[in-house]
Amino acid sequence: MYENLLEPIDLGPARIPNRIFNPPHGTTLGSEGVVTDNLIAYHEARARGGVGLIILEGMAFHPSFEFESAYLNAGRDTIIPGLKKLARGCREHGTSVFGQLFHAGRAVRYTHDGSKPLIYSPSDIPDDRYRVVPRPMPNEMVWEVIDSYAKAAVRLAEADLDGVEILASMGYLIAQFLNPATNRREDEFGGSFENRLRFLRETVTQTRKAIGQGKALGIRITLDEKTETALDPDEVIRICSALEEDDDLDYFSVIAGSSSSPGSWIHVFPPMAIPHAYVADDAARLKNAVSKPVLVAGRINQPQTASEILSDGKADMIGMARALIADPEFVNKVTQNKSDHIRACIGCNQACVGHRLTHHAISCIQNPRTGREQLFQNIQPSQSTKTVMVIGGGPGGMKAAVTAAEHGHRVVLFEQQARLGGQVNLAELLPGRAEFGGVTTNLVHELERNSVEVCLNSTVSSETINEFEPDTIIVATGAVTRLPEVEVNDVELVHAWSVIQRHKKIGQNVVIADWACDWTGLGVAHKLAQEGHHVRLLSGASIPGESIPGIVRDQWIGELQSLNVELINFARFFGAQDRTAFFQHMINGEPIICENVDTIVSCYAPQSNRGCDWLFESTGTHKRPTLIEIGDALIPRTVEEAVLDGFQAAWSLQ
Numbered sequence: 179m180y181e182n183l184l185e186p187i188d189l190g191p192a193r194i195p196n197r198i199f200n201p202p203h204g205t206t207l208g209s210e211g212v213v214t215d216n217l218i219a220y221h222e223a224r225a226r227g228g229v230g231l232i233i234l235e236g237m238a239f240h241p242s243f244e245f246e247s248a249y250l251n252a253g254r255d256t257i258i259p260g261l262k263k264l265a266r267g268c269r270e271h272g273t274s275v276f277g278q279l280f281h282a283g284r285a286v287r288y289t290h291d292g293s294k295p296l297i298y299s300p301s302d303i304p305d306d307r308y309r310v311v312p313r314p315m316p317n318e319m320v321w322e323v324i325d326s327y328a329k330a331a332v333r334l335a336e337a338d339l340d341g342v343e344i345l346a347s348m349g350y351l352i353a354q355f356l357n358p359a360t361n362r363r364e365d366e367f368g369g370s371f372e373n374r375l376r377f378l379r380e381t382v383t384q385t386r387k388a389i390g391q392g393k394a395l396g397i398r399i400t401l402d403e404k405t406e407t408a409l410d411p412d413e414v415i416r417i418c419s420a421l422e423e424d425d426d427l428d429y430f431s432v433i434a435g436s437s438s439s440p441g442s443w444i445h446v447f448p449p450m451a452i453p454h455a456y457v458a459d460d461a462a463r464l465k466n467a468v469s470k471p472v473l474v475a476g477r478i479n480q481p482q483t484a485s486e487i488l489s490d491g492k493a494d495m496i497g498m499a500r501a502l503i504a505d506p507e508f509v510n511k512v513t514q515n516k517s518d519h520i521r522a523c524i525g526c527n528q529a530c531v532g533h534r535l536t537h538h539a540i541s542c543i544q545n546p547r548t549g550r551e552q553l554f555q556n557i558q559p560s561q562s563t564k565t566v567m568v569i570g571g572g573p574g575g576m577k578a579a580v581t582a583a584e585h586g587h588r589v590v591l592f593e594q595q596a597r598l599g600g601q602v603n604l605a606e607l608l609p610g611r612a613e614f615g616g617v618t619t620n621l622v623h624e625l626e627r628n629s630v631e632v633c634l635n636s637t638v639s640s641e642t643i644n645e646f647e648p649d650t651i652i653v654a655t656g657a658v659t660r661l662p663e664v665e666v667n668d669v670e671l672v673h674a675w676s677v678i679q680r681h682k683k684i685g686q687n688v689v690i691a692d693w694a695c696d697w698t699g700l701g702v703a704h705k706l707a708q709e710g711h712h713v714r715l716l717s718g719a720s721i722p723g724e725s726i727p728g729i730v731r732d733q734w735i736g737e738l739q740s741l742n743v744e745l746i747n748f749a750r751f752f753g754a755q756d757r758t759a760f761f762q763h764m765i766n767g768e769p770i771i772c773e774n775v776d777t778i779v780s781c782y783a784p785q786s787n788r789g790c791d792w793l794f795e796s797t798g799t800h801k802r803p804t805l806i807e808i809g810d811a812l813i814p815r816t817v818e819e820a821v822l823d824g825f826q827a828a829w830s831l832q
């Protein structure tokens with residue numbers, strides 16, 4: 179159906195078998211600056227899944243920008259053997275591999291030993307996101323860095339990669355040189371358009387000279403940085419046109435956003451609140467101005483969207499970073515005309531970006547094998563077929579059921595409610611979070627495809643167990659709400675979940691007592707403020723949403739600010755009396771008093787649903803099944819851990 183996605187394309191000397199590429203993305207799967215077997219397994223899974231081109235994560239290459247040990251370092255020959263093995267492994271599946279060279283300039287906070295590092299940029303313009311004042315890069319160092327790009331590119335070529343990409347986008351070092359807001363230099367690298375372009379132009383020219391014509395060479399560039407101080411998109415197009423005249427480049431890869439402010443940074447990893455394919459029009463603008471292929475990425479998670487971009491002539495290749503993190507088999511499914519089997523990425527940024535930004539190996543809330551490919555090799559049918567009973571149809575229970583069925587077990591899933599999904603059914607009701615429901619949609623399709631017997635509106639009794647005689651019972655009963663043990667008089671105290679489900683009528687003046695500091699407090703504040711309530715969000719942390727990845731939280735805080743939600747931090751709920759809610763500052767112990775309160779919404783700690791504890795005492799059957807608790811039934815956490823637990827529990831049955 180999407181034949182245009184499956185047409186080959188030439189990026190200079192590199193013939194790519196189809197139009198889908200895996201854009202560069204830090205995985206935290208390297209070690210000591212080199213490629214590990216885990217990283218190879220990660221990329222081989224995507225190559226096996228049919229992607230035409232993998233552009234490896236940004237690699238450091240010069241001592242003026244160093245990062246954590248998991249970060250690949252192309253500044254040393256030690257990078258070559260692992261890269262070679264990785265490229266060979268991917269090429270066996272017909273996939274080309276390029277490497278990306280990356281220098282962050284002033285956009286870095288990482289430290290090796292706890293002391294703040296020496297950071298370089300074209301000029302000493304303070305960075306709003308990292309809050310650093312960089313040292314202007316000395317002229318001789320600028321030339322040295324340019325030379326290092328070329329030398330690092332040679333290492334990538336020696337490792338048999340098919341091409342090299344230079345990151346000139348997202349407000350990092352090269353973009354800092356291009357932009358007069360961050361480049362106030364008075365040498366040959368600052369001032370006029372030609373001078374600001376010199377760093378990139380010299381890098382491209384010298385890199386091409388170093389790697390010759392046998393390897394592809396491209397740049398990644400941002401048309402719209404989404405900041406006040408961004409380079410004008412017309413100037414970016416002028417830059418690309420000037421580089422095209424030099425004839426050293428084989429492609430341009432377009433992306434949005436910048437590392438230079440918290441707001442623009444969100445666009446580097448666009449969350450579900452940002453429309454699909456929203457960079458495609460930027461790519462189209464550039465494509466009108468240049469003749470070389472234009473690549474684009476950014477919230478493209480469905481083949482029809484990708485296919486439309488190609489048929490509308492907006493770009494030549496479609497990048498899917500998170501779409502392939504969620505489903506490495508994406509391209510194979512398109513090829514086999516099974517697009518409805520694709521496990522679409524929902525843009526939650528939880529286990530991919532969330533892990534990356536906390537220096538952990540990336541994964542996916544929907545696909546726990548991501549980042550753990552070595553641990554969980556391909557699914558093999560089990561030697562002995564078991565009967566598996568799963569109690570609870572939230573994401574953890576569904577994942578357990580699907581995985582057990584994939585291993586060839588007979589699986590029956592019981593859900594007390596009329597609908598599968600558990601807490602996902604709450605999360606998707608929040609403003610801008612409808613796509614979260616994709617977790618359920620994807621899993622329901624997987625249950626159907628794997629012929630799992632699903633019993634809705636069903637509780638499990640000893641009779642049920644006698645009837646099915648399960649070998650294993652997976653208890654995935656989730657969590658239930660509880661309210662804090664404090665005195666509340668003359669003002670209504672309701673739990674956030676009932677607010678989301680509209681089970682309670684909410685007064686005009688709302689105080690949210692947010693113990694959890696996760697999506698619930700932020701989401702309920704957003705919902706109620708949008709509906710016209712006056713909302714005060716009192717969180718028990720230094721910032722609301724402290725328990726969720728910063729990039730998800732920050733976008734939400736921006737929304738709350740626009741809706742005039744009052745944010746008060748470090749607040750522990752103490753009780754309420756006569757329309758007044760009492761909190762205590764968690765640091766200095768002083769009272770925080772909120773007057774004129776109609777409703778208090780509690781986001782207090784949920785507790786594991788112990789409704790199936792009787793199973794652990796006696797099942798009443800002649801044969802005692804193995805019992806495994808997972809997800810919130812074990813301890814309340816997030817959908818990520820529920821799915822991981824479910825997957826692991828079912829995997830252990832092999």
Ligand SMILES: Cc1cc2nc3c(=O)[nH]c(=O)nc-3n(C[C@H](O)[C@H](O)[C@H](O)COP(=O)(O)O)c2cc1C
Nearest residue numbers: 201202203204236475476477498499500530531534
């Ligand atoms: C975990 C993660 C790490 C990333 N690291 C890089 C990187 O090293 N270099 C780069 O150019 N882009 C990086 N990106 C941005 C992606 O290449 C891509 O542009 C972005 O994720 C949007 O595409 P998507 O919606 O298909 O995920 C990263 C993205 C993710 C999710």
Ligand code: SF4
Nearest residue numbers: 523526527530542543
């Ligand atoms: S964790 Fe969320 S954003 Fe990341 S790949 Fe999975 S579904 Fe997509």
